[in-house]
Amino acid sequence: MTVRLADPARIAAALCHPDLEQALYDEGRVIMQDVLLTLHGEAHRKRRLLEFGVFRRNFFRYYEQGVFMATLDETIAPDLAAGRSELVDLGYxxxxxxxxDFAGVDRPARSPEETAELRRLVAIFSEGATLIHSTRDKEAVRAEVRAALDAFGPAFLDPSIARRRALLARLAAGEIGEDDLPRDVLTVILRHGDPEEFTPEMIRREIAFYLQAGAHSTANSTIHAFHDLATWAEAHPEDGARMRADPLFLQRCVHESLRLHPASPVSLRRAVCPVALEGAGDLPAGALVALDLAAANRDPSVFGADADRFNPHRAIPAGQMPFGLTFGIGTHSCLGRDLDGGVVPKGPADPANHQLGTITRFIARLLAAGARPDPGDPPRRAEHTERPNWGRYPIVFDPARRWA
Ligand code: HEM
Structure with a gap:
């Protein structure tokens, strides 16, 4: 039996319920088995505690303004030189x-070939993880994921493990200090993880999961945000000018887009024992609960009569996040939320010091370079998934629209 909830408060209660376990990734076990997002109860608590240390706000702030901006400039440079780009590819x-960087996968060559190979593997991992929504032959996708995991080891993961083990040995010998260690999930696992839990296959799945969890959702959300902001600015030139002048307004626009397009439109949970759930009644063990995040984020009783439209000027009711339930809530709430979405300002904030989030920074970089949809090559929706993502989004960098 499956019950569906679409009311934001009831969804929040379900996502915090200790007797509802993750069920969205059963089809994608080939990569998702026993990774953080699919663990339950004590095993999940232990794993989350172990890995949480990598995702602290002070580190996000440093990462966003330093490492990320440098990587963004390096990655986007060839596209700027060409005067055009394709956002799905650039986004990935x-x-x-x-x-x-957060998972702990080194890219020592930093060559186009290396980037292309990692991008290829990550796209396959994503398809494997979201297999439940795939419209392709599922066994064929599983076979591709197995082959990609096999290739990922020697090409990326094994050298990344070897480098970290060597650093940990040097730390133990007193040759280097704590600050010389990379700050990532792989280092934490190798240093503090239980070797019985983290078999080589488990480490491979966990790191592959992290790679795709962040990349897939961030790339899709960035493209939706670009589309929404470009469309709104075209129709409301005064807001287009404000996006340019006011980074906090730009962040508000990105949050509005995140609300409309949750990367995961539904969450799915399974009752591990009989559960009484508000809005769903008494559920037997094994019952499935589908949580319609996309519908909840457009609930007019919360976000107003125009809730299903983009409007960065809407008032956000107290106690609600401007991006709704897009990053989840409760037990499995997203560890990358503040990294991608930044900090939600509580009152006036200093734009120079405010943590805007990597998506806002990415969008600002595109708009500052004069990016707009390619008028001669319209964007297309993705076809291999039921999720409402963009499959191809060509843009041009128009010198006349560049920010000074
Ligand atoms: C716009 C971008 C993103 C969106 C919309 C998003 C959304 C989500 C959602 C909805 C969940 C909870 C799923 C559930 O309850 O079933 C989640 C979990 C998670 N996210 Fe994100 N995410 C994003 C980016 C990232 C990034 C960049 C990272 C890492 C660098 C990340 C790491 C994680 C992890 C590790 C979990 C699992 C937490 C747990 O199970 O305890 N996410 N994300």
Whole structure:
């Protein structure tokens, strides 16, 4: 039996319920088995505690303004020189670097070939993880994921592990200090993880999961945001000018887009024992609960009569996030939320010091370079998934629209 909830408060209660376990990734076990997002109860708590240390706000701030901006400039440079780009590809190339940094996957060559190979593997991992929504032959996708995991080891993961083990040995010998270690999930696992839990296959799945979790959702959200902001600015030139002058307004626009397009439109949970759930009644063990995040984020009783439209001027009710439930809430809430979305300002904030989030920074970079949809090559929706993502989004960099 499956019950569906679409009310924001009821969804929030379900996502915090200790007796509802993750069920969205059963089809994608080939990559998702026993990774952080699919663990339950004590095993999940232990793993989350272990890995959470990598995702602290002070580090995000340093990362966003330093590492990310440098990587963004490096990645986008060839596209700027060409005067055009394709946002799905660019989005993956940029966001893959973010998640590789947090997961702990080295890219020593920094060559176009290396980037292309990692991008290829990450796209396959994403398709495997979201297999439940795939419209392709599922066994064929699983076979591709297995082959990609096999290729990922020697090409990326094994050298990344070897480098970290060597650094940990030097730390133990007193040759280097704590600050000389990379700050990423792989280092934490190798240093503090239980070797019985983290078998070589488990490490490979966990790191592959991280790579795709961040890259896939960030890339899709960035493209939606670009589309929404470009469309709104075209119709409201005064807001287009404000996006340019006021980074906090730009962040507000990005949050509005995140609300409308949650990367994961539904969450799915399974009752591990009989559960009484508000809005769903008494559920037997094994019952599935589908949580319609996309519908909840457009609930007019919360976000107003125009809730299903982009409007960066809407009033956000107290107690609600401007991006709704897009990053989840409760037990499995997104560890990358503040990294991607930045900090939601509580009252006036200093734009020079405010953590805007990598998506806002990415969009600002595109708009500052004069990016607009390519008038001769309209964007197309993705076809291999039921998720409402963009499959191809050509843009041009128009010198006349560049920010000074
Ligand atoms: C716009 C971008 C993103 C969106 C919309 C997003 C959304 C989500 C959502 C909805 C969940 C919860 C899923 C559930 O409850 O079933 C989640 C979990 C998670 N996200 Fe994100 N995410 C984004 C970016 C990232 C990034 C960049 C990272 C890492 C660098 C990341 C790491 C994680 C992890 C590790 C979890 C699992 C947490 C747990 O199970 O305890 N996410 N994300």
């Amino acid at each position: 190339r940029v966001t893959m670097n973010i998640t590789a």
